[in-house]
Amino acid sequence: MQNTNIEPQDTKLQKILDWIERTGNKLPDPAMIFFFSLLIIWALSWLLSSFDFSEIDPRTNAPIVVNNQLTGDALATFLANMVKTFTGFAPLGVVLVAMLGVGVAEHSGFINTGIKRVLDRTPQFLLTPIVILVAIVSHTATDAGYVLVIPLAGVIYYAMGRHPLAGITAAFAGVSGGFSANFVPSAIDPLLQSFTQSAAHIVDPAIQINPLNNYFFTSASSVLVILIGWYLNDKIIEPRLKKVPVDGDPEDIPQFAEVTHKERSALRWALAAMALGVGLLVASVWSESSALRAPNGELASFSAPLMHSIVPLIFLLFVIPGVVYGYLAGTFKNSRDVINAMSKAMDGMSYYIVMAFFCSLFISAFNTSNIGALLAVKGADTLRELALPASVTIVGIVLLTAFVNLFVGSASAKWALIGPILVPMLMQLGISPDLTQAAYRIGDSSSNIITPLMPYFPLVVVYAQRYVKGTGIGTLISLMLPYAITLLICWTAFLLLYWSFGLPLGIQSSYMYAP
Numbered sequence: 001m002q003n004t005n006i007e008p009q010d011t012k013l014q015k016i017l018d019w020i021e022r023t024g025n026k027l028p029d030p031a032m033i034f035f036f037s038l039l040i041i042w043a044l045s046w047l048l049s050s051f052d053f054s055e056i057d058p059r060t061n062a063p064i065v066v067n068n069q070l071t072g073d074a075l076a077t078f079l080a081n082m083v084k085t086f087t088g089f090a091p092l093g094v095v096l097v098a099m100l101g102v103g104v105a106e107h108s109g110f111i112n113t114g115i116k117r118v119l120d121r122t123p124q125f126l127l128t129p130i131v132i133l134v135a136i137v138s139h140t141a142t143d144a145g146y147v148l149v150i151p152l153a154g155v156i157y158y159a160m161g162r163h164p165l166a167g168i169t170a171a172f173a174g175v176s177g178g179f180s181a182n183f184v185p186s187a188i189d190p191l192l193q194s195f196t197q198s199a200a201h202i203v204d205p206a207i208q209i210n211p212l213n214n215y216f217f218t219s220a221s222s223v224l225v226i227l228i229g230w231y232l233n234d235k236i237i238e239p240r241l242k243k244v245p246v247d248g249d250p251e252d253i254p255q256f257a258e259v260t261h262k263e264r265s266a267l268r269w270a271l272a273a274m275a276l277g278v279g280l281l282v283a284s285v286w287s288e289s290s291a292l293r294a295p296n297g298e299l300a301s302f303s304a305p306l307m308h309s310i311v312p313l314i315f316l317l318f319v320i321p322g323v324v325y326g327y328l329a330g331t332f333k334n335s336r337d338v339i340n341a342m343s344k345a346m347d348g349m350s351y352y353i354v355m356a357f358f359c360s361l362f363i364s365a366f367n368t369s370n371i372g373a374l375l376a377v378k379g380a381d382t383l384r385e386l387a388l389p390a391s392v393t394i395v396g397i398v399l400l401t402a403f404v405n406l407f408v409g410s411a412s413a414k415w416a417l418i419g420p421i422l423v424p425m426l427m428q429l430g431i432s433p434d435l436t437q438a439a440y441r442i443g444d445s446s447s448n449i450i451t452p453l454m455p456y457f458p459l460v461v462v463y464a465q466r467y468v469k470g471t472g473i474g475t476l477i478s479l480m481l482p483y484a485i486t487l488l489i490c491w492t493a494f495l496l497l498y499w500s501f502g503l504p505l506g507i508q509s510s511y512m513y514a515p
Contacts, residue, residue: 043070053374136181214437457476
C-alpha cells in the first residue's frame with residue numbers, strides 16, 4: 001500500500017512531537033494532579049509557616065502569613081468542611097445545570113438536525129466558512145462538535161467531490177482550535193468565570209466577575225477564526241491534499257443521511273419555540289421596572305437578577321426547543337424520555353465530578369494557606385522589577401498557556417491549576433482578571449489541535465482513517481500545525497489590537513484592575 005503520511009516520520013518536528021506525546025503520557029490523570037497538588041500545598045504550608053514575610057497582603061494591608069495546614073485544628077476543619085467545600089465549589093453547579101439543558105437538546109436530535117440542515121443547504125464556495133461557523137457554534141453542546149460536526153464535514157466534502165480530510169481539518173479547527181470563539185454563550189463562559197473569580201478572591205474577596213466577561217471579544221474572535229480557517233483550508237491544506245489519494249474501504253466510508261420531512265418540521269417548530277422564548281425574555285426586561293433589572297434600573301449590573309440567571313437561561317434556551325423537537329420528531333414519547341436525556345448528559349459528567357472533588361479541595365487549601373497570595377505578590381514584584389509592558393506580559397500568558405496545553409488537555413483543569421497563580425499575580429500589576437482570562441482562552445484554544453493528549457484527538461484520527469488508511473497522529477498534526485501557529489499569532493495580535501481600541505471585552509469587564 002502506498003504510504004500516504006504527509007509528514008516524514010524522521011523529521012525534527014516529528015521527533016519533537018513524539019517527545020511531547022511521550023512526556024504527556026507520563027503525566028498523572030488531572031484528578032490525581034489536583035490530589036498531589038493538595039499534598040504539596042500542605043507540605044509547603046508547614047514549611048513556610050515558620051518564616052516571616054515582608055510582602056503586604058493587599059486584602060489586609062498587613063504582612064502575609066502562611067497558615068500551616070497540617071496542624072490538628074487545620075486538619076479537623078478540613079475534614080469537617082470537606083463536603084461543604086465540594087458542594088460549594090462554584091464551577092460544579094454551573095456546569096451541571098447548563099449540561100442538563102444541553103443534554104435534552106442534544107439527545108432529542110435538535111442540535112444534530114440543525115447542524116445537518118445548515119451544512120446541507122450551503123453552497124460549495126461557502127462550504128468551508130460555514131463548516132467552521134457551525135463547528136464554533138457547536139461548542140454550546142460540548143461534545144456535539146467532535147462526535148457530529150467533524151465526521152459530518154468529511155462526509156459532505158467527500159459528497160461534493162472535495163477531499164474529505166480538508167473537511168475534517170476545517171471542522172476540527174473550528175471545534176477545537178476556535179474553542180474560545182463563539183457567538184452564542186455556552187457553559188464554558190460561566191465555567192471559566194467561576195475559576196477566575198475564585199482566583200481573584202485571593203487578592204480581592206469582594207470582586208465580582210460577570211459570566212459573560214469575555215463575550216464581546218469571543219464573538220469578534222469568531223469572525224477572525226472563520227477567516228483564518230477559510231484561507232488556510234482552501235489555499236494551503238486542500239491543495240496539499242490533492243496528492244493524497246482517498247483509499248479507504250467504500251463500506252467504511254459513512255454516507256450523508258438526509259434530514260427527513262418529519263425532522264425538518266420538528267426543527268422549524270423547535271426554532272420557533274426558541275425564538276418565542278427569546279422574545280419573552282426581551283419583553284420581560286424591556287421595562288425599567290422589570291424584576292430582572294437592578295433596583296436602579298440597570299440591566300447589566302451585578303445586582304441585576306438577570307446577571308445571576310445566565311446559567312439558568314442557558315438551561316432554558318436548550319430545554320425548550322429540545323423538548324419541542326423531541327416530541328414532534330418522535331425521539332421523545334413521554335416525560336420519562338426527557339429525564340433520560342438529562343440522565344445521559346450527566347453520565348458524561350461523571351469524570352468531571354470526580355475531578356471537581358479534588359480540585360475544590362486543592363483550591364480551598366491553596367486559598368486558606370495564603371500561599372496563593374504570597375506567590376501572587378512575589379510574582380508581581382518580580383514582574384514589576386522587570387518593568388515589562390502590560391502587552392508583553394499578556395503575550396507571555398498566551399504562550400505559557402499554549403505550552404501547558406500540550407500536556408494538560410482539559411480547559412477547566414488547566415485554568416484551575418494556573419488561574420490561582422496568574423490571576424492574582426496580574427491583578428497586582430493592575431491587569432484585570434477579565435483580560436487575563438481572555439489571554440488564557442487564546443493560548444488554550446490555539447494549541448488544542450496539535451496535542452495528541454487532547455481526549456478527542458485520537459477520535460479525529462479515526463475519522464480521517466476512514467478515507468485515508470495511512471493517516472496517523474503525525475499526519476493529523478502536520479495538517480493542523482498551520483492552523484495552530486496562525487491562530488496563536490493572529491489571535492494574540494487581535495487581542496492587543498482590540499485592547500488598543502479600548503473595545504469592551506464583555507459585559508461589565510475591564511482591562512485594568514484598581515484595588
